[in-house]
Amino acid sequence: MTVLRVLLARLRGLVSRGRADAALDDDIQVHLELLTRDYIHRGLSSRDAQAAARRAFGGVDQVKEAYRDQRSLPAIETFLQDLRYAARMLRRDPAFATVAIISLAIGIGASTAAFSVFNAVMLRPLPITDPRSARPAPATASRRGVHPGQSDL
Amino acid sequence: MDSDQPAGEVPYGTLDLMVLKTLQVMGALHGYAIARRIEQVARGSLALNQGTIYPALLRLEQKGWIASKWGVSETKRRVRFFTITRAGLRQLAAEQRAWARTVATLNRLLEES
Numbered sequence: 001m002t003v004l005r006v007l008l009a010r011l012r013g014l015v016s017r018g019r020a021d022a023a024l025d026d027d028i029q030v031h032l033e034l035l036t037r038d039y040i041h042r043g044l045s046s047r048d049a050q051a052a053a054r055r056a057f058g059g060v061d062q063v064k065e066a067y068r069d070q071r072s073l074p075a076i077e078t079f080l081q082d083l084r085y086a087a088r089m090l091r092r093d094p095a096f097a098t099v100a101i102i103s104l105a106i107g108i109g110a111s112t113a114a115f116s117v118f119n120a121v122m123l124r125p126l127p128i129t130d131p132r133s134a135r136p137a138p139a140t141a142s143r144r145g146v147h148p149g150q151s152d153l
Numbered sequence: 154m155d156s157d158q159p160a161g162e163v164p165y166g167t168l169d170l171m172v173l174k175t176l177q178v179m180g181a182l183h184g185y186a187i188a189r190r191i192e193q194v195a196r197g198s199l200a201l202n203q204g205t206i207y208p209a210l211l212r213l214e215q216k217g218w219i220a221s222k223w224g225v226s227e228t229k230r231r232v233r234f235f236t237i238t239r240a241g242l243r244q245l246a247a248e249q250r251a252w253a254r255t256v257a258t259l260n261r262l263l264e265e266s
Contacts, residue, residue, distance in 0.1 A: 002216050009215035023233060024207060030232040031185040031203065037228070058202030066208040070215075 013072035020071050024064065032057060161200050168201075168209045170252065173245040176219060176237040183224070183232045184210060210235055218244050 013020055032053050039049035054060070068074070090097040125131050163171075175190050176182060182190070187210075188203040195201070213219045218241030224234040237245070 005217050006215045013215075026231055027184050027207060027233055028204070030183065030226045030228060030230050031188075033228045033230070034185045034226065035203070056203055058204040060204065063204035063207055066205070067211060070208045070211050 010072050014076060017072065024067050028060060161198050163199055163201055169213060170248050172209055172213060173218060173237060173241055176235060177242065177245055181234040181236045183226060183234050
């Protein structure tokens with residue numbers, strides 16, 4: 001159950017990234033302020049107190065990074081980032097994008113067509129029960145075959 | 154920034170337990186108050202990087218063991234206050250038992266002559 005709950009929470013984290021980051025920023029801000037205040041009470045100058053607060057807190061960026069990894073699904077987040085990046089690059093150079101899309105379309109279309117023909121001609125067996133016994137039909141048989149039951153005139 | 158930790162670093166996996174216990178005893182607290190309380194109880198025997206408490210809080214919240222609510226800090230800024238949930242209390246009890254068992258086992262082993 002807990003696994004499922006965590007997965008759901010992380011999926012939610014994927015959607016509400018900005019809000020979660022803002023919340024963490026607020027928390028860190030307050031934390032550093034309170035730490036600084038403490039050190040000032042202990043008699044440090046405000047500059048020394050700020051430095052001491054940062055030391056006690058540890059690396060702000062490491063904490064943010066650990067938080068981000070924990071917040072959502074990093075693999076999916078990276079993938080979405082790559083997609084957005086790709087879309088941005090394509091939009092920036094429409095001529096290149098058009099050429100790329102057309103060559104892809106032609107490439108995919110040509111190989112699909114070639115395979116369709118090859119498949120129909122070479123790969124699929126004839127739709128009859130015993131293809132090995134099939135023989136080329138004599139020329140006259142075709143006419144008779146088309147109109148079965150008709151008397152041969 | 155200093156990567157090699159001095160002795161007395163937080164034993165792996167125990168921060169979550171410390172946070173749960175702190176919230177059970179103290180009620181709603183923000184991250185700074187939790188970190189300070191843990192340091193006070195440890196009486197200087199722990200080198201806690203206070204920032205690491207935030208990923209831990211997120212982890213616990215995702216598991217549904219704690220809940221958060223916006224409040225106002227002593228410096229008049231908005232900040233999240235965390236409380237332990239009922240599931241968190243159950244988890245705390247279970248982890249406390251497991252921890253006591255581990256410690257007892259280890260002590261027996263170490264006291265063997």
